[in-house]
Amino acid sequence: xxxxxxxxxxxxxxxxxxxxxxxxxxxxxxxxxxxxxxxxxxxxxxxxxxxxxxxxxxxxxxxxxxxxxxxxxxxxxxxxxxxxxxxxxxxxxxxxxxxxxxxxxxxxxxxxxxxxxxxxxxxxxxxxxxxxxxxxxxxxxxxxxxxxxxxxxxxxxxxxxxxxxxxxxxxxxxxxxxxxxxxxxxxxxxxxxxxxxxxxxxxxxxxxxxxxxxxxxxxxxxxxxxxxxxxxxxxxxxxxxxxxxxxxxxxxxxxxxxxxxxxxxxxxxxxxxxxxxxxxxxxxxxxxxxxxxxxxxxxxxxxxxxxxxxxxxxxxxxxxxxxxxxxxxxxxxxxxxxxxxxxxxxxxxxxxxxxxxxxxxxxxxxxxxxxxxxxxxxxxxxxxxxxxxxxxxxxxxxxxxxxxxxxxxxxxxxxxxxxxxxxxxxxxxxxxxxxxxxxxxxxxxxxxxxxxxxxxxxxxxxxxxxxxxxxxxxxxxxxxxxxxxxxxxxxxxxxxxxxxxxxxxxxxxxxxxxxxxxxxxxxxxxxxxxxxxxxxxxxxxxxxxxxxxxxxxxxxxxxxxxxxxxxxxxxxxxxxxxxxxxxxxxxxxxxxxxxxxxxxxxxxxxxxxxxxxxxxxxxxxxxxxxxxxxxxxxxxxxxxxxxxxxxxxxxxxxxxxxxxxxxxxxxxxxxxxxxxxxxxxxxxxxxxxxxxxxxxxxxxxxxxxxxxxxxxxxxxxxxxxxxxxxxxxxxxxxxxxxxxxxxxxxxxxxxxxxxxxxxxxxxxxxxxxxxxxxxxxxxxxxxxxxxxxxxxxxxxxxxxxxxxxxxx
Numbered sequence: 054x055x056x057x058x059x060x061x062x063x064x065x066x067x068x069x070x071x072x073x074x075x076x077x078x079x080x081x082x083x084x085x086x087x088x089x090x091x092x093x094x095x096x097x098x099x100x101x102x103x104x105x106x107x108x109x110x111x112x113x114x115x116x117x118x119x120x121x122x123x124x125x126x127x128x129x130x131x132x133x134x135x136x137x138x139x140x141x142x143x144x145x146x147x148x149x150x151x152x153x154x155x156x157x158x159x160x161x162x163x164x165x166x167x168x169x170x171x172x173x174x175x176x177x178x179x180x181x182x183x184x185x186x187x188x189x190x191x192x193x194x195x196x197x198x199x200x201x202x203x204x205x206x207x208x209x210x211x212x213x214x215x216x217x218x219x220x221x222x223x224x225x226x227x228x229x230x231x232x233x234x235x236x237x238x239x240x241x242x243x244x245x246x247x248x249x250x251x252x253x254x255x256x257x258x259x260x261x262x263x264x265x266x267x268x269x270x271x272x273x274x275x276x277x278x279x280x281x282x283x284x285x286x287x288x289x290x291x292x293x294x295x296x297x298x299x300x301x302x303x304x305x306x307x308x309x310x311x312x313x314x315x316x317x318x319x320x321x322x323x324x325x326x327x328x329x330x331x332x333x334x335x336x337x338x339x340x341x342x343x344x345x346x347x348x349x350x351x352x353x354x355x356x357x358x359x360x361x362x363x364x365x366x367x368x369x370x371x372x373x374x375x376x377x378x379x380x381x382x383x384x385x386x387x388x389x390x391x392x393x394x395x396x397x398x399x400x401x402x403x404x405x406x407x408x409x410x411x412x413x414x415x416x417x418x419x420x421x422x423x424x425x426x427x428x429x430x431x432x433x434x435x436x437x438x439x440x441x442x443x444x445x446x447x448x449x450x451x452x453x454x455x456x457x458x459x460x461x462x463x464x465x466x467x468x469x470x471x472x473x474x475x476x477x478x479x480x481x482x483x484x485x486x487x488x489x490x491x492x493x494x495x496x497x498x499x500x501x502x503x504x505x506x507x508x509x510x511x512x513x514x515x516x517x518x519x520x521x522x523x524x525x526x527x528x529x530x531x532x533x534x535x536x537x538x539x540x541x542x543x544x545x546x547x548x549x550x551x552x553x554x555x556x557x558x559x560x561x562x563x564x565x566x567x568x569x570x571x572x573x574x575x576x577x578x579x580x581x582x583x584x585x586x587x588x589x590x591x592x593x594x595x596x597x598x599x600x601x602x603x604x605x606x607x608x609x610x611x612x613x614x615x616x617x618x619x620x621x622x623x624x625x626x627x628x629x630x631x632x633x634x635x636x637x638x639x640x641x642x643x644x645x646x647x648x649x650x651x652x653x654x655x656x657x658x659x660x661x662x663x664x665x666x667x668x669x670x671x672x673x674x675x676x677x678x679x680x681x682x683x684x685x686x687x688x689x690x691x692x693x694x695x696x697x698x699x700x701x702x703x704x705x706x707x708x709x710x711x712x713x714x715x716x717x718x719x720x721x722x723x724x725x726x727x728x729x730x731x732x733x734x735x736x737x738x739x740x741x742x743x744x745x746x747x748x749x750x751x752x753x754x755x756x757x758x759x760x761x762x763x764x765x766x767x768x769x770x771x772x773x774x775x776x777x778x779x780x781x782x783x784x785x786x787x788x789x790x791x792x793x794x795x796x797x798x799x800x801x802x803x804x805x806x807x808x809x810x811x812x813x814x815x816x817x818x819x820x821x822x823x824x825x826x827x828x829x830x831x832x833x834x835x836x837x838x839x840x841x842x843x844x845x846x847x848x849x850x851x852x853x854x855x856x857x858x859x860x861x
Contacts, residue, residue, distance in 0.1 A: 108605075108669035115139050120149075120671030122592045122602035123167040124585040127229035128753040129300030131481075131595045131602055132163035133671040134170070136586075138607055143171050143586065149671070156281050156311060157676035161303045161600065166753060169762045173584075176760070179567055180581035181612035190554045190562070193574040200613060200623070206578055207532075208627035210561040214530040215249060220493050222526040223251040227258060227499045228536025230566070230756060233590025233604050234486040234647050235618040235640045236582065241534045241565075244621045246489040247630050252505065252528065253496030255519065258542065259437055260472060261500065261848025262445035267471030269707045270453040271684070272697030277473030278465070279680035280308045280597050284315045285466030288428035290421070291321045292345065292452065294436035297328040299748040301436075302597035309333050318428070320421060322348070323436075324745060325772070325814055326807035338421070339809035341732070342743050343853060344411040345439045347725040349451035351407035351415075352422035353393050356458060361426035363460025370691050371457055373706020373722065380700060380708045389454065389705040389722045402725075410725065410733075412809070426459045430466030434473070438747065443728035443853040446845045450723035457703045463688030465680075474596065476681035478655065481594040485650045486643065495521035498847030502528065503549060503840060506558050517847035533564045534617055535582075537755045539572035544838040544851045546821050546829075547796050550575070565617055570755065571821040571833075580620055583610035588618075589640045591647050599675040601651050603644075603665050616640060710845075718844040729841065730855045732811060740793045740855035742777060742813050746834035749816030758820045769832040770803040772814040773858060778804045783860050790828075791815065793856045796836035797828045802858075813858060 111117050116139040123132040133149035148163040183203035188194030214222050225245055231237035245251040256264065267274050280302065283289070289312060296305040310333065313319055321327065321334035322345075330337040340348060356362050367374050375390040387397045395401040404415035404422075411418075425431050435452045439445065452470040461467035474480050497505050498517035505512060509527035512518050533539055539562070543549050552558060553575045564576035573579050590604035610616070615623075618640055625634035638646065645662045652659050659665075659673050686694040695701030699708055711721035718726065730736055732743060748754075751763030771791055773783065783789055785804040790797055791813065798815065808814050815834040822831035829836045838851040 108667055116144065119605060119607050120669050121586070121607065122233070122590070122604040122671065123163050124170065124231070124233070126753040126756045127232065128164070128166060129595055130164065130303035131161065131592050131598065131600075132167055132303050133161045133602060134163055134167055136607060141608055143174060143607065146170055151670065155676070156284065156308075157678055158674050159304050159307055161602070161672060164300070165750065165763065165766065166757055169760060172760045172762050173757060174586060178569070178759070179611075179614075180569060180579065181614065182581060183613065184579045186577045190556065190575045190577075191550055193569065195579060203578060203580060204623045204627055207563055207624050210530060210563070211248065211624070212628065214561065218526050218529050220249040221252050221495055221524065222529040223532070224502060224505070224528045224530070225251055225532050225534065226502055226536055226538050227254060228534055228538060229754070230535030230537070231585060231617070232483050233585045233592055234484065235588060235590055235643055236535065236585055236616050237484070238534045238536065239484050239486045239488050240617040240621040241532050242488040243486070244625050244630065244634055245532075246491050247625070247633050248628060250491045250493035252524075252526075253491050253493060253520065254499040254502070255496050256499050256846060256848060258499060258538070258849055261498070261846040262440035262843055263435065263437060263449045263472045265846035265848070266446040266449040267453065269710055270450060270457070270704055271469060271471060274472045275474045275476055275479050276469040276471045276683050277475050277597075278468065278682045279475055279677055280305065281677045282465055282680035282682060283308045283312045283432065286312055286317050286430055286432040286468070287466065288424055288431040289317050289319045290425060290431070290433045291319060291323075291329060291334060292433060292435050293323055293439040294434050295323070295327040295329045295747065297332050298750045300595065302595055305597070306333060318424070324809050324812050325747065327747070328750065338413060338417060341410070341412045341809070342745060342812060343442050343728045343731065344725065345448040346451045346723055347402070347407045347410040348413055348418055349448065349455055349723070350393060350402040350725055351404045351418045352425065352455060353458065354402045355404060355419050355422035356426045357390060357393060359423070361423065362458045366460040366462070366688070367458060370462070370688060371703045371705050372700045373704060374458070379706060383708065383711065386706070386711065387722065392722050392724060412811075425455070429461070430464050431459065431461050432466065432468035433461070433470050434468060435470055438745070438852055441849055441852045443730070443841070443843065443850045444718065444726045445843050445848060445850060446719070447723050447726060454705050454723055457705060462703065463682060463684035465682055469683055476683040480596055481598055482655075483593065485647050495519070495524055497524070498842065500842050500849045501847060503543065503552055506552055528559060530561045531559055531563070533562065533572060533576070535565065537570045537572045539564075539575060541571045541755045541818070541821055541833060542835065544835055544840040544849060545795055546833060546835045547827065548840060565620060581612065581614045582620070583614040583616055587611070587614070588616040589644045591644050593651070599655075599677060600672050601648070601656060601659060602672045603662065605666055618643070715844065728853050730839065730853050736855050740857050742811060742856050742858060744791070744834065744837060744854040744856045745812060745814045745852060746817035746838070747814060749818060752816070752818040755818040755820060758818060769800065769816065769819045771798075771800050771832070771858070772803050772805055772808045774808050774810045774812070775804050775806060776810045777813070777858070778802070781858060781860060783858070788861045789858050790861050791837065791856050791858050793837050793854070795839070798832055798834070798836055799828050799830050799861060800832040813856065
């Protein structure tokens with residue numbers, strides 16, 4: 054299916070990128086970009102007169118090797134690529150070849166997404182020109198326009214909405230498609246803040262509950278030891294954690310393997326036998342989704358009953374464990390031990406009780422509890438999927454409390470759990486490109502943007518609004534940069550599409566991207582963006598790491614593509630803000646500025662950008678000789694090194710949560726709460742299967758969907774257990790309908806024992822592709838997900854889904 058005048062076809066078409074396609078792509082791109090120079094000499098910077106000599110030896114065939122950061126698409130890692138470039142074309146991609154398996158400074162090795170990036174770089178469906186909509190929103194009908202018309206339209210619409218409604222009616226939504234400083238959402242945010250601001254948001258789709266809940270226990274999110282310390286652990290629980298696919302810091306798998314080689318036993322608790330369970334763990338324990346806190350509570354029952362808890366650490370460093378340690382004035386309230394032993398509710402949280410909820414045998418729960426409490430030091434690492442659920446705050450709190458009562462906090466080889474940002478400075482910055490202060494004081498939870506479209510003026514603190522008593526506007530303009538959140542990645546896709554189709558609600562939508570995504574199809578204006586290989590950029594580690602990776606420009610932007618920074622600068626010029634926005638810098642000079650920023654903060658010895666480029670290593674690293682241990686000073690002397698909690702201690706009972714007076718949904722101690730869509734609820738009669746949408750190896754959220762090499766290796770499927778398949782007459786490879794009251798998906802199935810009975814898995818990120826009847830034919834799980842949010846963090850609960858599956 055072709056889109057008017059764009060040369061775009063849906064990823065579902067799996068367009069093959071042949072050698073001829075690439076040559077035509079490069080030749081046509083050169084025509085519009087002003088020509089590509091041969092590698093081995095110089096390549097132009099289209100945003101300045103500067104010409105940068107590429108590092109590396111020119112081979113006989115004209116190939117030069119350039120080491121660069123992998124395009125930062127928020128995959129969970131930050132890796133080094135080895136690019137082989139000939140006549141302006143990347144002809145081969147390898148990965149970090151530094152001679153280092155040293156734990157202090159290991160290689161930053163790329164996964165299949167980075168190594169296959171040529172298939173995305175030269176994909177014929179890349180956007181080529183600015184376009185404006187000619188059909189209805191969502192139809193994908195556009196016509197080509199000039200950049201002058203496009204930038205004039207963008208600037209005039211921003212000015213119109215500002216004049217008519219005010220800046221708080223403008224939203225630059227959450228987007229993680231690029232983190233290389235000069236491509237990405239931050240470029241638009243800087244301009245908006247100079248223009249008077251826009252509606253703010255807080256939290257993220259990834260970490261809403263875990264980032265909000267962890268500080269209620271520890272007073273901070275910096276709860277993780279540096280990863281070099283993992284080798285000191287003797288027992289590691291990967292609870293819903295799958296670093297082999299979603300990475301969670303480049304080389305997390307490497308450190309886990311080294312820990313295992315050093316004698317650690319690794320347990321994986323997950324509803325599915327993930328790649329991490331297969332490659333890293335000694336044992337896989339399947340658990341019913343949404344019941345993690347029940348198992349954690351039962352483990353605590355065994356640990357406390359058998360006197361395996363660290364009573365000295367609890368007395369010195371914790372509050373709320375039992376009635377003798379309650380906050381002043383709350384001595385008669387339910388303590389953590391009261392809940393575990395059922396003192397108030399009459400239900401002891403025994404392994405037998407938990408077995409009926411979790412489907413984990415009571416004997417297994419007891420064994421894991423004993424092992425975790427007695428094999429010291431131990432590490433309980435919490436993945437993020439379990440907190441993207443109804444009441445997702447509770448398993449976060451539960452994991453933190455287990456770490457505390459076993460005394461695994463503040464010691465080498467231990468782990469405090471929670472979000473676990475890297476000690477002692479919180480780890481990488483991600484974005485250092487300066488956005489400035491937002492003059493609009495009001496912010497909403499990131500997940501509630503559709504609510505702010507429908508009823509923004511009615512939203513207040515009960516809907517998570519901060520910085521204002523109520524919003525003074527509904528959202529009227531969306532400038533979506535490096536994001537597929539409008540349609541593909543937000544919950545309840547059919548609802549989102551209905552909202553965005555109504556031009557009386559959001560009056561103008563602009564999307565900047567490299568492809569015509571499902572979100573872009575709902576835009577009034579589409580602006581084509583170059584890739585990170587076609588501009589200068591810089592990135593640091595993802596959550597963990599002590600490195601800065603440079604991203605040199607290795608090709609000119611093809612056709613009429615521009616960087617997000619160049620686009621924002623063009624809009625700024627029309628708004629009379631160019632000088633303030635650019636500060637006289639082009640992209641290269643902003644990356645110079647960023648290197649200097651790192652020199653003045655985390656890395657005082659980092660060379661300047663020209664030297665980094667000349668060295669052609671791709672990365673500056675700071676080896677970790679002695680890994681930092683979170684809370685070591687506090688553990689040694691809690692009186693003189695108190696935590697930033699109300700009590701100064703680890704809060705197993707939170708008075709702050711108690712004062713919210715919502716014990717059924719926000720209890721002051723971690724509790725198992727049955728989800729609003731559950732196998733134990735009334736909806737299970739019609740929709741008896743739980744559904745997951747895990748992060749899939751071939752994609753970064755929705756980025757890389759439609760890339761042929763990746764899809765051949767990892768096709769989109771619904772994974773179903775043989776028991777559930779047999780009950781429905783389904784065989785491996787059958788096309789099935791997965792459905793609930795929110796939508797329907799038609800997709801091939803894979804029958805496998807690697808998913809527990811009662812659960813199906815549809816990997817998240819596939820591009821929404823509805824037929825004329827509204828049935829998605831691509832496998833986008835958000836057709837089935839709910840837009841209901843969690844009670845404390847106002848975070849997404851998109852993993853709480855009940856569905857049915859039938860053979861077609």
